[in-house]
Amino acid sequence: MPLDLATFRAAHDRIRPYIHRTAVLSSARLNLACGGQLFFKCENFQKAGAFKSRGAVNAVFSLDDATARCGVATHSSGNHAAALSRAAGLRGIPAHIVMPSNSSKAKVRAVEGYGGRLTFCEPTQAAREATCARIVSETGATLIHPFENEAVMAGQSTAVIELLEDHPALDLILCPVGGGGLLAGTSLAAKALRPTITVMATEPEEASDTARSFRAGQIVPLERTTTIADGLRTTIGAPNFAIARQWVDGVATVSEEAIIAAMRTIWETLKIVIEPSAAVPYAAVLEKKVPVAGRQVGLILSGGNVDLDALPWLRKP
The missing domain is CATH 3.40.50.1100 (Rossmann fold)
Structure with missing residues (x-):
């Protein structure tokens, strides 16, 4: 299966009857805080609660x-x-x-x-x-591998296709990365639609295999991790890494504290439920790991499946 724009559009047509075209939200308060314009692609509203x-x-x-x-x-x-x-x-x-x-x-x-x-x-x-x-x-x-599967990657690409259809002037996409299926589909589709756009991967410092792999030029496997971003507790796949090295402009890593702060800020400001993995792109904005001032930025909120009895800000020290 060629991973090109024609394949991605065919995937979008195939899945359209079974998914939501999710909303894109923004916040004047969050824009003012960072100096840029942030557009949140809300895959937490997706069927089964995530882009998957x-x-x-x-x-x-x-x-x-x-x-x-x-x-x-x-x-x-x-x-x-x-x-x-x-x-x-x-x-x-x-x-x-x-x-x-x-x-x-x-x-x-x-x-x-x-x-x-x-x-x-x-x-x-x-x-x-x-x-x-x-x-x-x-x-x-x-x-059906979670990320080392071309049909899966093609399906994941459709989130950024929708985002760029709604906001074609975006300068930057921030995408969480675990196994890399979303990142592969996002980077390929975004660059095909808007070649000058910047695509940045974001991941927890405690699960920073993609960042270390970028530096090493080869996959550095993730050891056991307890990062709160449970959806990102996996090593990036080989085909996904090959795509990322070619089409992704960099990797930003964020602290556990920033993930929790970002998650809570989005809950309180956008009035929506997201899971920790979905907060990682905004955590990169909070920690100023990626320059966003004066830019139009798309952030993929990957999912909203969270245990409401175990919210991170309710944990006892």
Whole structure:
């Protein structure tokens, strides 16, 4: 599958009946604070609560009927798991989901609610991959990798396509990065639509494998991490890293304190619920890791699946 604008537009047409075209919000208060114009693409309003629905639906509905009948499988900390469970349900096929044992309870409940068949594993990349490989072997299901999958990347690209259709004069896109599916789709589509635009990846300092990989010129695997941004607790994928090195202009890392502050600021100012991973791009603005003064900036709020009983600002010291 060529990862070009024609493919991305075809993906958008394929998934359109099954997703929301999400809102773009702005705030005069936040603009004044940073000196730029910020446009928040609210994928927290997306079906299943995150941008992952775009890639999952595109991947599931790209399968031929014979392949689809055997079902799909994946490993995920939550948002892709829920999105794939939902997409499989829409097509009437089983979804086998491997989740690490430290996954958010809210995200586990979401997978169960969409009918995903759950298996838990140790919270390491190796355990996730090994458990999922065993299930694929036993069931004959098709692996829909959370990010190392071209149909998934194509689906994820549609968020920035919508953003640039709504705000074509953007100078800068800030995108969170974990495995890199959203970053790959975002950078390819954004540069195809607006070649002069700057695309920056943003990630937690405690899960800074992409930044370290950029510096090293090769993937530096992420060790065990407890970053609050649970959706970003994974090493960037090999194909995603190759795309990022070519099309992404840099990587900004942010502290845990900034993620919490950014999350709370968005809750209080925009009056919306976002999860910690979604707060990472705005955390880069708060910590002045990326210059935004005088610029029009798109920030992708990746999701809103958060455990309301475990909000970070309610934690005891």
